[in-house]
Amino acid sequence: MAEHNTLGKKGEKLAVDFLLHKGYEILEKNYRYLKSEIDIIARTKDVIVVVEVKTRSTADFGDPQEFVKPKQIQSMVKAIDHYITDNDLDVEVRFDIVAIIENKRGTTIEHLEDALYHF
Numbered sequence: 812m813a814e815h816n817t818l819g820k821k822g823e824k825l826a827v828d829f830l831l832h833k834g835y836e837i838l839e840k841n842y843r844y845l846k847s848e849i850d851i852i853a854r855t856k857d858v859i860v861v862v863e864v865k866t867r868s869t870a871d872f873g874d875p876q877e878f879v880k881p882k883q884i885q886s887m888v889k890a891i892d893h894y895i896t897d898n899d900l901d902v903e904v905r906f907d908i909v910a911i912i913e914n915k916r917g918t919t920i921e922h923l924e925d926a927l928y929h930f
Contacts, residue, residue, distance in 0.1 A: 818913060822866025823850055826909040829920050835860065839894070847890035851909075858903045861891050863926075866911040876910040876923055884927060 827837055830853055838859070839852040851862035863879055884906070891904055908926040912919045 818866050818868060819864075822909075822911045822913060823864050825866075825911055825913070825918065825920060826851060826862065826864040829909065829922070830862065833922075842890060842894060844890040844893040847886040849887055849890050849894075852891070852894060858905050859891070859895070859900065861887055861904065861906045862909055863887065863906070864909045864911065866913060868914045869912065876908045876921070876926065879908060879926070 823840065827840065830851065831837065833855075835853040835855050837851060837853050839849070842849045842852050849861055850864040851860075853860040853862055863883070865876055865879060887906065894900075895902070895904065905925055906927040908923045910921045910923065
């Protein structure tokens with residue numbers, strides 16, 4: 812597996828552990844619909860949280876959350892619409908980003924709630 816794929820998988824595991832520690836319930840990991848993928852679907856209280864995990868080894872080229880692109884957001888919206896419909900849910904949906912920098916100096920995790928409002 813390529814090094815960036817290994818880092819990405821490690822980041823997703825760190826994000827799951829982080830969210831569990833904050834009291835979130837993890838409903839799905841790597842949820843796929845057509846060509847779309849949602850890294851994590853979680854629940855907190857009565858809110859379904861769509862979580863995009865971005866992991867980098869450095870912030871030299873920008874913060875991890877800066878790498879979430881509009882096309883990816885559109886794709887996640889389609890996927891969560893399908894998930895909500897398929898599971899017959901009537902809930903509020905929120906889009907978050909968990910930005911992780913993992914390198915020899917340590918690990919930093921930043922949780923951006925309602926992240927779509929930052930674009």
